[in-house]
Amino acid sequence: xxxxxxxxxxxxxxxxxxxxxxxxxxxxxxxxxxxxxxxxxxxxxxxxxxxxxxxxxxxxxxxxxxxxxxxxxxxxxxxxxxxxxxxxxxxxxxxxxxxxxxxxxxxxxxxxxxxxxxxxxxxxxxxxxxxxxxxxxxxxxxxxxxxxxxxxxxxxxxxxxxxxxxxxxxxxxxxxxxxxxxxxxxxxxxxxxxxx
Amino acid sequence: xxxxxxxxxxxxxxxxxxxxxxxxxxxxxxxxxxxxxxxxxxxxxxxxxxxxxxxxxxxxxxxxxxxxxxxxxxxxxxxxxxxxxxxxxxxxxxxxxxxxxxxxxxxxxxxxxxxxxxxxxxxxxxxxxxxxxxxxxxxxxxxxxxxxxxxxxxxxxxxxxxxxxxxxxxxxxxxxxxxxxxxxxxxxxxxxxxxxxxxxxxxxxxxxxxxxxxxxxxxxxxxxxxxxxxxxxxxxxxxxxxxxxxxxxxxxxxxxxxxxxxxxxxxxxxxxxxxxxxxxxxxxxxxxxxxxxxxxxxxxxxxxxxxxxxxxxxxxxxxxxxxxxxxxxxxxxxxxxxxxxxxxxxxxxxxxxxxxxxxxxxxxxxxxxxxxxxxxxxxxxxxxxxxxxxxxxxxxxxxxxxxxxxxxxxxxxxxxxxxxxxxxx
Numbered sequence: 001x002x003x004x005x006x007x008x009x010x011x012x013x014x015x016x017x018x019x020x021x022x023x024x025x026x027x028x029x030x031x032x033x034x035x036x037x038x039x040x041x042x043x044x045x046x047x048x049x050x051x052x053x054x055x056x057x058x059x060x061x062x063x064x065x066x067x068x069x070x071x072x073x074x075x076x077x078x079x080x081x082x083x084x085x086x087x088x089x090x091x092x093x094x095x096x097x098x099x100x101x102x103x104x105x106x107x108x109x110x111x112x113x114x115x116x117x118x119x120x121x122x123x124x125x126x127x128x129x130x131x132x133x134x135x136x137x138x139x140x141x142x143x144x145x146x147x148x149x150x151x152x153x154x155x156x157x158x159x160x161x162x163x164x165x166x167x168x169x170x171x172x173x174x175x176x177x178x179x180x181x182x183x184x185x186x187x188x189x190x191x192x193x194x195x196x
Numbered sequence: 197x198x199x200x201x202x203x204x205x206x207x208x209x210x211x212x213x214x215x216x217x218x219x220x221x222x223x224x225x226x227x228x229x230x231x232x233x234x235x236x237x238x239x240x241x242x243x244x245x246x247x248x249x250x251x252x253x254x255x256x257x258x259x260x261x262x263x264x265x266x267x268x269x270x271x272x273x274x275x276x277x278x279x280x281x282x283x284x285x286x287x288x289x290x291x292x293x294x295x296x297x298x299x300x301x302x303x304x305x306x307x308x309x310x311x312x313x314x315x316x317x318x319x320x321x322x323x324x325x326x327x328x329x330x331x332x333x334x335x336x337x338x339x340x341x342x343x344x345x346x347x348x349x350x351x352x353x354x355x356x357x358x359x360x361x362x363x364x365x366x367x368x369x370x371x372x373x374x375x376x377x378x379x380x381x382x383x384x385x386x387x388x389x390x391x392x393x394x395x396x397x398x399x400x401x402x403x404x405x406x407x408x409x410x411x412x413x414x415x416x417x418x419x420x421x422x423x424x425x426x427x428x429x430x431x432x433x434x435x436x437x438x439x440x441x442x443x444x445x446x447x448x449x450x451x452x453x454x455x456x457x458x459x460x461x462x463x464x465x466x467x468x469x470x471x472x473x474x475x476x477x478x479x480x481x482x483x484x485x486x487x488x489x490x491x492x493x494x495x496x497x498x499x500x501x502x503x504x505x506x507x508x509x510x511x512x513x514x515x516x517x518x519x520x521x522x523x524x525x526x527x528x529x530x531x532x533x534x535x536x537x538x539x540x541x542x543x544x545x546x547x548x549x550x551x552x553x554x555x556x557x558x559x560x561x562x563x564x565x566x567x568x569x570x571x572x573x574x575x576x577x578x579x580x581x582x583x584x585x586x587x588x589x590x591x592x593x594x595x596x597x598x599x600x601x602x603x604x605x606x607x608x609x610x611x612x613x614x615x616x617x618x619x620x621x
Contacts, residue, residue: 016476017361017362018361018362018459018461020585020587020590022566022585022587022588022589022590023587023588023589026567026589027566027567027568027569028244028567028568028569030202030568031245031246032246032249033205033206033209033249033250033253033254034206034209035206035210035314045588045589045593075362076360076361076362076365076395079361079362079393079395080297080585080587080590081297081566082295082296082297082311082312082313083202083203083313084203084295084313084314084315087313102362102365102395103365104362104365104395105331105365105366105395105396105397106297106311106312106313106392109312109313109316110313110314110315110316113313113315113316114315152329154327154329155329165315165319165327166214166216166318166319166322166323168327169319169322169323169325169327170322170323173323176323176324176325180324187289187424187427188418188420189287189418189419189420189423189424190287190289190290191220191222191223192222192223192416193220193222193223
């Protein structure tokens, strides 16, 4: 996974609450069983008029935001379906961070697993302007003002170091096996290979 | 954990590409539900362009990994969150995940069950674990008694309408109180199903005798039943436990609910007027603030989904539809939540009631809860739907969805307009 350290980008404003993953990537745009080929369907309901004609009113179609790598949105961004395709589509399109008042939990986790930074900070501070994000320092700089932000320590480490979660967990293989051995005695019905 | 055909092949293939194996295939199940055709006589072919590859690749990947698959025409096929309890795959005290946001449904069985993404699904399969930040705790207590004709769906929509679609963010929720204890197991699933629409990690209900009676004798129920039940009886919140947040709702105040906008939080009682405030939502749904929601013409009625397509849902809708017919011009269909629900409904003659009332009687699957391309509603349709999401475009481009209980869908289908189901009590 590509590490995320610093990023400077214009911030595309998409200041609505409850932007759902069906809108970020509709089911009908998930055409292959893989993780690629999704950027064309990103925000398809809002981005296109009819058959793939760009809607000039949509922010990412506007020249000022054509190169935006950051989106600013309202509350509960990424609600709805758990489809990780929403994150894959954003990343493939070139979005590296989303700034929002809050995130839906599954979307947030999907971001961390894919090197996309979900940043909880007042979107009004940055929408439409150029922002500099320094993840190791946990600061966002915009219009000369420096804003500190919080992020879970493990999520930060995963992003900054580009760590693979499965590799990390498999280092604790022995502890997992020991737990399961105890649990098999306490709750044998949980383990379908033996008793159910 | 559970996989489905929409993402199962991708997760299993990705594991293989990283030279990782499924740690314990016996604890992984898969089912074809998301894009499978729901027309009778179905095969692997889908109405969604290219959908067949999702089915055939998932089937092959499950076979290679040694994962039990409930295939397209398997007797136990159905929507994950319907079949998992039916087969007693989910049990009290289990942790259960699936790459499907409505996995929280299964918290109704006293399990910790939640939706994850594809990468997390790979992690769960490779390690038998997930890395989690501990959620905050919330208890939502429904006191009192529901009025006749009011359901768990109305409880969920009342909660979300009052506290917002992000109201549960960061929390795992225990649903408690007399009105929750009084719900049957199926309706408890409906309530927990909507926890994700509240942005909660999950919803959970303490297991009780109803839970145990529901599970006993089902395919994967524990062999040592008494030992399991003895353990499950301990899975209750301690008296005096402190939650990070408490919400209390008087169930006797709840009335049948219907959504007016493009978020489940945009819901009001069926007798209320369309509220003012969200111009974009009103523009999409094409309703004027102040207008009566009841009486709004509908084109389509849909009963289905992991929220409201269990046997009890079909029984209550059929009780309203019996001897009646949907209004002229209304397209109506019912998609049972599982193949077992379909069989049980047919054994009671519910299929005849639906068909005689003018409904299509479908095979099981997620069906038109969302639009995957291919099969959809007529352009611009206004749909009354027993599903969980009324997002812009969720059921197709320009489709205007009103979510409600199966009873409200049935009553509205008969009248051709949004209707309080208590009119048919």
